Amino acid sequence: MRTVHFALAATAALGLAACSTTGPANKLLTLDGNPPLVIAHRGASGQLPEQTLEAYARAVELGADVIEMDLVSTKDGVLIARHDPNLAISTDVAKHPRFASRKKTIKVDGETQTGWFSNDFTLAEIKTLGGISTDPERPQDFNGKFKIPTFQEIIDFAKAKSKETGRTIAIYPETKNPTYFRDLGLPMEDKVIAAINAAGWNSKTAPIYVQSFEPGSLKYMKAKGLKTRLIQLIDGDGIDMKTGAMTYAVPVDRPYEWTKAGDKRNFDVMVTPAGLAEIKTYADGIGPWKRYIVSIKGSIGSDGKPLDVNKDGKINDADATSVSPTTLVADAHKAGLFVHPFTFRNESRRLAADYNKDGRNEYAVYYKLGVDGVFTDFPDTAIAARADYLKSLGR
Template identity: 50%
Template structure:
């Protein structure tokens, strides 16, 4: 998934009322009353390069209940874990002279990108590459050390780690850019279904949840499997006033754009939109500002946002959390669980209310009633939940 004040007392009262109504056994106002899931976003992305077996294992060691592989397809049709079809920023491919001629341009969700693409590499070729940390602010010392795993290798890891740690580790794959893959002759869904069937994962009780930003592929999957499905909900940005910015290609599911459907991602989160989502999915994965937005402030009324922490720049630390929207309440009313993304622990990614403490952000969303969180630092998510 892409990167990126409420009154806590009032929220706690709301949470208590919801909990009393649902009789939650763990003391959380989730859809079922169970503890919210900790989902290791791309593994343990805050510590190790994204989408590596080592990163997934780290996430499990840090307490993740699920690990999340983004799935793309190789030239020979193998599902592998990479954040995007374009692997320029997540592997050392640009440093490999033998693949210099593979650099090209492709259109992904209507946007022309330049780089190296998984669909131009066989699995054997891809296995010669090594993962790198895509965010410069994070530890770069593991660059070049870890291979790109296949989806089956991720499933095998989850199974073996479940035995080792004595608890079931779930896998939460995302089908990345389904329309792009169809245009490459590499439809993801049937390949995914075949692998899930091989592992016996075909029911709602299976330790797997499949997610996508597009809609038609989820509807197709619903006709073929009963594993849990999640509709992801994106946006372009958050405006200074806290409203959601919807600019292409992050304004709507790309299959909507291709079909000429005027609905946006925000349309999916209306009461009627959520009811429709429930006809083909079990949950939603919204970008977290859809649930609790934040805004910049201008106390001086000079037309410029205030630098709340006085560091000379404007970022998340200068934003103030706002009251929660009705999205979670309406989703739960429709019978949908809610797993927002992405929670990151760096101080510059935390609103002023949290005073640099990532656990404070988690607690706010747990009090609201989210059913799980996509976390780059699973240990922080677990600590905030369990303590």
Template identity: 45%
Template sequence: MQPAFLRRHLGAACLMLATGLASAAHADTGNVQRAIDWAQGQASVRHPAGHERSPLVIAHRGASGYVPEHTLGAYALAVMMGADYVEPDLVMTRDGKLVARHDNELGLTTDVAQHPEFADRKRTQKVDGVELTGWFSEDFTLAELKTLRAIERIPTIRPGNARLDGTFEIPTLQEIIDLVKSLQISQQRTIGLYPEIKHGTHFQRLGLAMERPLVKTLHRNGYLGPRAPVFIQSFEVNNLKELKRLTGIRLVQLYGSGQPYDQQASGGSLTYAEMATAKGLRQVARYAYGVGPDKSYVIPRDANGNLGQPTRFVGDAHAAGLKVHPYTFRAENSFLPAEFRSADGNPQSRGDLAGEIRAYLDAGIDGLFSDQPDVAVRLREQR
């Protein structure tokens, strides 16, 4: 059974989600415009970057440790838990609509396989150089995607989440923005957006580039300039440099392994390892406000799975003027360093996530992505 606090928060989030959207649907034009004006004022005036909470708590794919990822339910729950930002990963539909999915392949996180009308859409293609078989967002219109429902990505690790399979639609970016604006009015605080452009080069090659539509959507909703409560992130490099020319919104360079795919696709030699050096970080600082490294760039694990000593990454990033927001902090034993796992050894069991986060805060990070944002919020309040 889920803990009482989770049932309470999730119930409240779902109620707020339902009432907020219903109110938006039925309110008179004047009330809606006043709400929009208030939210735009918060975004463009009342949330200067220098006055954000520290460390920032970013709800990774929403409160995805409790609710299937990238759903309005996951985002609403994250807000109820006190997250500063919610993170929608973005992919594109065939008709050019931005929707929230971690991957353009839909089989892992939707019930598309249960829809016989879409059986012929299953195919094999290369995405970022990797051959994948499944159903892809670029083969569906938004109307078709809206007939699908979200399912839990890792049901063996999160069976509680899987009980919510079939509950939530696939949300558009605009629906997420509308939700955030509604909830920040009721919560009386600013709630930020942290969208990620997924598979940028892949979608550019299809004629479905996301950069300009994303900027247009954010600007249209009042998210303007570096004081807006929004970051745009990408694992690629060239699209962030393009975004630097298109908008004053803060940009975050993500770090994975190997090469950014746009560099690989163009025959370039730049690697994430080079970008993680002091010199590389200074280069990144020419176009980015911050960096989002895999946690191992900050504190690697040893051969036994325990945390080692912090690297120079945070210090070098700060010296370059960059904020550091590592990913991803998850409470289950499957993901924790060995010393923070629970004694029962069950992969589903939750260990001492707060202990792991504390080690990274001591290393000087400025924010973090977590599937369980409530843990990070509580820890911040205790420090």
């Protein structure tokens, strides 16, 4: 059973928060009282192939505060920036005949996948591949033109851009599928720590946030001396259009380490007060799927199925409307955890109908709730919405 508590009158709650004894009406509701961060999710991935230096450069150019990347391992143990071990998803590996024989079908975190996997390729081989856009609605002109960077190259990039721009560009690496790689004899945590130590960034104030969906990965790094800010990611599979409740399915039902251990709980236990208190023992913040904060509900037909409200032949977020926010942001702040929800995108199919096909309207809701940052594929939209929000507060 889900135990996220839905606010009965979200707008009233926001009004009370604004005029309470905690401060004036223009007070920000973030944990530290500062404006929310704009975190470029895999770079400016709405415009350029994700997790390439070019996508990160575009994000910096657009004004992002932070650039985010997922780390997977090569066969020779080098950490590279890819969202999935399966290279078929975000690279042009299928167009390289020399690698045709490496295509295979395996299980990754319990999910059967067919493709080419990073752990079967050396870094030198990875460097012959190009990144591609993972969304057909996004520009395809740059597919295959930009190479896959290593974690170290991104660290060097962020330092250089910080010096060049005169503003601190933070990075936000994720240990991706850590149990999968550990089982292959390619654990990544010690390498992450070593790279951070070498960068001189092993502190709470350093321009870096380290994230993972697996608590064990974060706990291990903390125990091994990692002192950076740590973030527990919290996933879900989808939304029941009838009820607005979270649904769960492999591989995003629970941390895979829980599945291996026979723990049948789903991610939703993490957003209860008890779950948040547990997270606080090893992390500094949470990165929940945004639907844990504001869910959606669709219109249901007489046959019990969701209606294609906009008549585009598909059922998606555009056929649904937002429901009242949960208390997750306030609950996390009460536990001393900051909140960075994911992922905000501009495509109309990913925006509830009440946002009127304008992503800025969605950001406004979350900013008013006090989120401490947002993961976004379109940092320019998030920045524009933040400016509007701050202006509305007279800041």
